[in-house]
Amino acid sequence: MDNLIKKYFDNYRKKNLLPPEIAHIENASLVDEETISRWRYWKTGLFFQDRDGSKLYGALDECLIVEGFYVPLDYKTRGFKLKEDSASYYTFQMSCYNFLLESNGYKVRDYAYLVFYVPSQVSQEGMVRFDTRVVRIKTLSSQRVYHVFKEAVDCLNLPSPPLAKECKFCRWAEKIVNWGKEQISLF
Numbered sequence: 001m002d003n004l005i006k007k008y009f010d011n012y013r014k015k016n017l018l019p020p021e022i023a024h025i026e027n028a029s030l031v032d033e034e035t036i037s038r039w040r041y042w043k044t045g046l047f048f049q050d051r052d053g054s055k056l057y058g059a060l061d062e063c064l065i066v067e068g069f070y071v072p073l074d075y076k077t078r079g080f081k082l083k084e085d086s087a088s089y090y091t092f093q094m095s096c097y098n099f100l101l102e103s104n105g106y107k108v109r110d111y112a113y114l115v116f117y118v119p120s121q122v123s124q125e126g127m128v129r130f131d132t133r134v135v136r137i138k139t140l141s142s143q144r145v146y147h148v149f150k151e152a153v154d155c156l157n158l159p160s161p162p163l164a165k166e167c168k169f170c171r172w173a174e175k176i177v178n179w180g181k182e183q184i185s186l187f
Contacts, residue, residue, distance in 0.1 A: 001077040002061070005117065006040065009062055021115060021132040022064075022073070031063045031070070039063065046100035054153045058100045064113070070106040072097035073113040080118075087114050087135040092148070095140035099149075102142050112139050 042059040062073040094112035
C-alpha cells in the first residue's frame, strides 16, 4: 500500500497539485520529485550525526512546503477504524522527521500531518474503497527529540538496559532472573 500511495502522490506532484484528501491545506505544495526520492530512502535521506558519531536516520513518505516551512506527512493504512488517540502513537516519529529536517537546515513548524487510509468496503469486482482522514499533530521540540535520542544511544551503549521500576516487563524479567533464589509470586 505504501508504494501505491507514493505513486499516487507522485502523479499529483507531476501536475503540481495536491491530492484531493490534502487539498484543504492552505498554501501547501509537495516537495520536488528529486528531493522526495532521496528522502524516502534512509540511506540517501535525512540524517543527523552528533559529536560522538551517533546517527539518526529517517525516511519520509512525503513532505509539504507550507509558506516556506517544511512539514512532514506520513501515510498510514489500517485494517480497522481509527480510535480517538490513533494519531498520538506517531507523535515521536513525526517529531523525529521535524528534528531531521531542522538539523539539515530546513525551516519547520511545530506540527506534521498523518493521512490515514482505512478500508471501508469491497465491491463485487474486488475494488476496495478507502475512507481517508487527515490529522494534523503537534510535534515535540527538537530539544526533546535530541534528549530522547541521546538517552537511547546511552542505553544502547550499556551492557544491558537498566530496569525501570514502573515497567511491568522489567519487573517480570527481574522475577524470572531471580527465579529460585527466593520465594516469589509471578502475579
